Amino acid sequence: MQADPSKVKTEPVIFQHSRPGRGAFGQWPAAMPEAALADIPAALRRQSAPCLPEVSELDVVRHFTRLSQLNFSIDTHFYPLGSCTMKYNPKACNQYAMLPEFTGRHPLAPESQGQGFLACMYELQEMLKEVTGMRGVSLNPMAGAHGEFAGVAMIRAYHRARGDLRRNEIIVPEAAHGTNPATATMCGCTVREVPVDAHGDVVLDELRKAVGPNTAGIMLTNPSTLGVFERRIEDVERIVRDAGGLLYYDGANLNAILGKVRPGDMGFDVMHMNLHKTFSTPHGGGGPGAGAVGVAERLLPFMPIPVVGRDGDNYRWLGEKDLPQSIGRLSAFAGNAGVLLRAYIYMRMLGREGMQRVGEYSTLNANYLFKRLQSIGFDAAYPDRRASHEFILTLRRQARDLGVTAMDVAKRLLDYGFHAPTTYFPLLVPECLLIEPTETESKEALDGFVDAMAAILQEAATDAEQLKGAPYTMPVRRLDDVRAAKHLDLTWKPAA
Amino acid sequence: MPFIPHTEAEVRDMLATIGVPAIDNLFDEIPRNLRCDGLPGIPEALNEQEIGRLMSERAARDGRPICLLGAGAYEHHIPSAVWAITTRGEFYSAYTPYQAEASQGTLQSIYEYQTMMASLTGLEVSNATLYDGASAVAEAALMAVRAHRRSRSLRILVARTVHPHYRKVAISTAGNQGLRFEELPFERGTGITDPAALKAYEGQDITALVIQQPNFFGALEDVDALTDWAHANNMLVIAVVNPTSLALLKPPGQWGAKGADIAVGEGQPLGVPLSSGGPYFGFMTSRMEYVRQMPGRIVGRTVDLNGHEGFTLTLQAREQHIRRGKATSNICTNQGLLMTAATIYMSLMGPQGLARVAAACHARSAELVDRLTAVKGVRLAFNRPRFHEAVLLLDRPVQPVLQALQSAGVLGGFDLATDYPELGAALLVCATETRTSADIELCAAAFANVLRQVKHAS
């Protein structure tokens, strides 16, 4: 597979398209006379122009269109990134969320001028309660990590409200996503890790030793970050509860159980959902997400505000007065409202049956890939378990015997037209690939992926050196990230 | 099933490969008693035609009145190209750029964005966005605590003229880590931070001072004096700024003798629609010396194996996926798509276009204030230069006036009664470049009409 010269990245930074005096004039308002600014004190005026490009509208369109063409995306590539749930983002969600009356509405506009929008928000809250088995939902947090923050803050607030000020320790399985311990620290808690056994389940004896009067709660993902269902969840729950702790559910893997199991029924007190995963709002090159939180009865008073309430036919915001024990406001306004509208539209298009199919078909696709990849020679990290909606392969054997790492395979997959699976996570499994196909991929997409993996395995055996230099056909080859961190070049500067 | 492509034959084949008779068998590890039996509370599916109809009906219910609301979210003209390109599938449905070779489009956009934001704020380095302006203030306070070596305190001084929601979010977010936010009052006559109030804090160990410019009232703070005072008293300066205003106003990097240390704010004015409050994006820039304390993703330029230029996420060792419990923040997903829109917007506007927008906002708001204060019962609250917002005092309670204006199709402004009861009947009004003189005439007439009719409170 030789490099295609037309694909080599040649698009310069936009500042290099600048020409003095050029601009997208049709977008600018009329100039004001200088006198219009006379009342601004000279000492507060800007003296030199900021470094923004001077380019025509066509320059801008061409530049950013060309940049977009350098990306992989769900719209163009199969993207089996474990724990990210890269399912199809329906165009309808964007189209109807961006109706001008929705995009044009000011966040502080009165509720009476937002009943249409608030109806969507209220119904979204209700649907999320139904699929999670939780008693209350706040749509406020703006990402999964933000939702985690809200969840842990609520747990802490709950204990403090009961006068139990000692409970500041959050238990986290060692396989947990990095946001979990980072969140605990942000909430002023300490983190205590418990080990996970060779089958991917929390070691109950270690958990019993870890809990005590300082335990605020435990943060769990189920199915876990290892792609397997925590079979003794009820035991875990009992141990933590008996010690006085609460249970937090990280909803990153909700796609695996949507319509089949509800976290509320599993006994969790609080959870967050990643609407940009399970409910298909766009990943957007890094965001925006939405990390709605769900709570059981005992945490209802602490929900972050605002929450949408209903008096008869009238929808309104519930704020500080309605929820005096709330952990407070987490965003300037109502969170990522436009993202919430997209999630609402998606859930309405799936409906009752569609939502059940999500869990079923994401699990079907994962188990199919799981079987096929093992049959062509890859090792599963947990071969005795069912895959949930994702699974882990380990390339430990190939790394030892052939010197080929998971990262090498990931990079080579790019040449075959597939975005790599997740490689840096989970930390517990050496040389791992965490693979999540999602339910929106067809059988032939999965088969194509298996064919590519088979070819790569063959290359690893016959020409490992070639493999280690991948990718070859992308806009850039592998990048020097040591240099990037050592010689920081974080903003463009004109040549001296 | 919408979006699920499998045919029955394919399902049969796949089950045979896996070696189970039915999909249900794939869930056999899950205890039976935990399985749920369907989701009766979820309504039946709507096809695209039906959901389109429903959403259009709901949108029509909300309508589009003329809006004089600012207070942290501003209506600006958004060129068509911004969202036409931003919603291209290659930007919209791309993931976080962890695999740099497959994400050069996103990564280069971020690098260009970082360049523009750093320059706009007069500072040296920018991250790739935070959630919004409010959470950015919280993150800035936490960053200041990490970065300020010679201060051991967790005390942050915040001007009361900083957006009330931002102050609340700062407490909700950073309070759990022990940060204490102490408020500085404002002068009643000018609406800006009272310099006399600073004396009480001189010689104390305080980590940072947070100032908003223009402040929540639209008034222009004495940023040079405040910055110099803070530095003289061993505090870092956190500037909360409006990006449009920075085309005209002195940027934080130029405040006082040494410039502010960290600048944050709400990026929504740069090409992001109002959409009931989100998604927006928070921006954060700072001096280079603090870059390792900065939360969020950062993109750097480097070279590939062939020596060609390329872009990659850098300084990731600070972030949650590596540093875990000791990360600078737990932030993972950010507001990437909005950053893309803002970068396209700033490219279309350029320095001249943005300056024109800012000037038009200033002129239109001056016009609005002139026309409204000509109405009997309305006067200007503060005697102070301002930018694109102003506080008006009414001779009667604000709520009934706003309701009456709403019936006339005008959203008259933001009632300050909840957040600033000390001002009495006060209304925050805003006009951007999108308010034409005709709009302003209409609003003035509506005000005059309402104030003639609504009973004067005795």
Place this chain on the structure above:
Amino acid sequence: MTQVPGDLRFTKTHEWVRQLDNGMVEIGISDHAQHALGDLVFVEVPEDGRELAVGDACAVVESVKAASDVYAPVAGTVVAGNPALAAAPELVNQDCYGAGWLMRLQPANKDYAASLLAPADYESVLAAEGG
């Protein structure tokens, strides 16, 4: 084969300690640690005059894949951080026991070596970790 010089003392967290002629101690990270981190891109050393207790997080060594805390193996006052590391963090990779020293301390107690590991004991620690 990881290097473990015979004239130094070690900790379980991979710091080494060298006694200097003037009574001060020099501290760094071991060959095992620098290898595990990979190419260092940044090193943060404590400021002069800082008082440290045993176990205090006193420095940070950052590579592309990790940013690790360095824990004070000895209680004392910081006399100097290695000034060469600002421009050349790679010295820690190239010569971790020599030019890549991190800091020098004036120890608070004369018997600080008692709680440190002898080279053979540190090698046992490494063997147990599978390094």
